[in-house]
Amino acid sequence: MENYILHERENCIGCGACISLDEDNWEMGDDGKSKLKGSKDDKKEITIDEVENCKETAEACPVNVIHVYKENKKII
Numbered sequence: 001m002e003n004y005i006l007h008e009r010e011n012c013i014g015c016g017a018c019i020s021l022d023e024d025n026w027e028m029g030d031d032g033k034s035k036l037k038g039s040k041d042d043k044k045e046i047t048i049d050e051v052e053n054c055k056e057t058a059e060a061c062p063v064n065v066i067h068v069y070k071e072n073k074k075i076i
């Protein structure tokens with residue numbers, strides 16, 4: 001996995017900003033915290049073309065619990 005989103009889920013406050021910006025990758029969990037769609041380990045592979053949009057979503061997180069890796073380097 002070279003390009004991916006990493007969610008520090010334990011510190012998510014469930015504000016929903018990530019979901020409103022990117023419904024393809026984010027959804028609300030039953031516990032009131034967001035989660036990465038289709039992920040079981042709070043990590044989700046993305047394409048290189050998705051990196052910039054995912055970075056913008058991460059920037060919108062008020063508690064900075066979304067991280068994006070591009071070619072295995074953390075960019076946020």
Ligand code: SF4
Nearest residue numbers: 012013015016018061
């Ligand atoms: S924007 Fe951040 S705090 Fe808000 S729901 Fe998404 S991950 Fe959680």
